[in-house]
Amino acid sequence: IYWKIWSLLENFKCIACDKQFVGNEVGHCSFHPQKARFNFGSNDGIYPCCNAPAVRFDTSIQKVGCTATNHIIEDQHKNPAFEKILKRFHVIAEPFVPEHNYEVEFDKIL
Numbered sequence: 775i776y777w778k779i780w781s782l783l784e785n786f787k788c789i790a791c792d793k794q795f796v797g798n799e800v801g802h803c804s805f806h807p808q809k810a811r812f813n814f815g816s817n818d819g820i821y822p823c824c825n826a827p828a829v830r831f832d833t834s835i836q837k838v839g840c841t842a843t844n845h846i847i848e849d850q851h852k853n854p855a856f857e858k859i860l861k862r863f864h865v866i867a868e869p870f871v872p873e874h875n876y877e878v879e880f881d882k883i884l
């Protein structure tokens with residue numbers, strides 16, 4: 775319990791996704807493993823990996839994906855707090871759950 779609580783107090787900034795995160799969310803750097811597909815001349819499309827809607831020119835700040843990897847911080851090997859989190863990852867980390875499962879929703883429609 776100590777390490778879980780401690781990890782909630784440690785804040786970092788990811789250089790890959792440019793998001794702030796707490797230690798127990800180290801594995802939440804989200805992305806789509808497949809590129810979005812667009813119809814010719816259309817600004818709307820989908821990500822084939824999860825059927826999530828995609829916009830060609832998206833200006834929103836919130837970027838989410840259906841898959842996640844570990845966040846990367848600047849000089850992570852020189853940061854003792856981040857090293858402790860990676861060392862105790864199996865105890866500290868909260869599992870990544872995508873915000874929306876579009877495949878399930880799409881199956882319900884059919």
